[in-house]
Amino acid sequence: MNxxxxxxxxxxxxxxDVQAADALIRAYLxxxxxxxxxxxxxxxxxxxxxxxxxAMMAFHEAIGGYSxxxxxxxxxxxxxxxxxxIDYNRRERRHSHVVSLDTPAxxxxxxLGETLADEKNHQEETAERDATRREILELxxxxxxxxxxLSDVADNCPRQQRTxxxxxxxxxxxxxxxxxxxxxxxxxxxxxxxxTAGSGVxxxxxxxxxxxxxxxxxIYTNGYEIIRGHLKQVMKNLSADTPGYQNQGKxx
Numbered sequence: 001m002n003x004x005x006x007x008x009x010x011x012x013x014x015x016x017d018v019q020a021a022d023a024l025i026r027a028y029l030x031x032x033x034x035x036x037x038x039x040x041x042x043x044x045x046x047x048x049x050x051x052x053x054x055a056m057m058a059f060h061e062a063i064g065g066y067s068x069x070x071x072x073x074x075x076x077x078x079x080x081x082x083x084x085x086i087d088y089n090r091r092e093r094r095h096s097h098v099v100s101l102d103t104p105a106x107x108x109x110x111x112l113g114e115t116l117a118d119e120k121n122h123q124e125e126t127a128e129r130d131a132t133r134r135e136i137l138e139l140x141x142x143x144x145x146x147x148x149x150l151s152d153v154a155d156n157c158p159r160q161q162r163t164x165x166x167x168x169x170x171x172x173x174x175x176x177x178x179x180x181x182x183x184x185x186x187x188x189x190x191x192x193x194x195x196t197a198g199s200g201v202x203x204x205x206x207x208x209x210x211x212x213x214x215x216x217x218x219i220y221t222n223g224y225e226i227i228r229g230h231l232k233q234v235m236k237n238l239s240a241d242t243p244g245y246q247n248q249g250k251x252x
Contacts, residue, residue: 007073014063021063025056028074032059035078039085039127051085058084069181069221075138082131083225089127132226139227142218146188148211156211166201167213173199174217181221190214 014021025032036044036055044052061084062077070076140150158164174180177198183191190210196203206213219227 004072008068011063011066011073015066021060024063025059028059028077029056031074031077032056032081035081036085039082039089051088054084054088055081067178069178069185071142071185071221079135079138079224082134086127086131128226135224135226139215139218139224143215146214146218148214152211153215156209158209158212163205163209166199166205167209167216169199170195170201170206170213171216171220175220181217184214184217190217 010020010024014024032055033044033052036049036052039055040049040051044055046052058081059077062073062080065080066073066076136150143149143153158167173195174184177194180191180194180198183194190206190213192203192206195201195206195213218224219231
């Protein structure tokens with residue numbers, strides 16, 4: 001039994017057993033600390049850094065939310081830990097300023113509030129860029145296993161409303177059929193016959209946009225929360241600006 005298969009068995013057992021979940025968290029505490037250290041840019045200190053507790057809770061959340069369709073468990077857990085730490089960091093920065101924000105920050109007329117806002121925005125932007133870059137690199141690596149690149153996805157993206165609707169139907173059907181997603185990850189091929197039968201989309205449409213659909217299914221099944229959020233915002237803007245696209249952003 002390889003290590004990844006063993007981890008998956010442990011995760012599924014931990015879903016039903018609190019003690020097993022606690023044991024799994026203890027066993028992977030070095031991994032959790034390492035992911036927290038990547039975020040803090042230093043080793044976390046137990047009992048001092050709240051980020052470590054957030055990461056442990058995110059790991060527990062990953063246990064509950066994991067399925068084989070999401071790919072390797074530790075990669076999924078790492079993405080979730082990163083996402084929760086970013087959320088925590090934003091909340092803390094929002095509520096950490098006690099000094100009056102109208103206090104002058106120095107010899108200039110700039111107030112402390114403006115200075116803190118600039119620093120906060122810069123730090124948040126940097127953290128978001130780093131997190132987004134990591135997601136893109138991981139997605140790029142995973143797509144390479146399917147023979148798909150980011151430029152392939154851009155070239156293969158549907159241009160017509162009717163085709164976009166068809167791709168959404170494929171995505172919805174795939175999300176409702178976990179065994180299909182497991183087959184996708186195992187074989188590194190789109191199960192064309194099942195997708196056609198289950199979604200009602202013509203096979204020629206699937207074949208024409210195969211590379212786009214591979215990327216879409218991976219994005220929606222492997223914890224790429226930042227990329228998914230960006231995609232939803234793009235579709236929301238499209239629905240507002242394009243006749244006939246009303247409410248479609250919600251479905252992505």
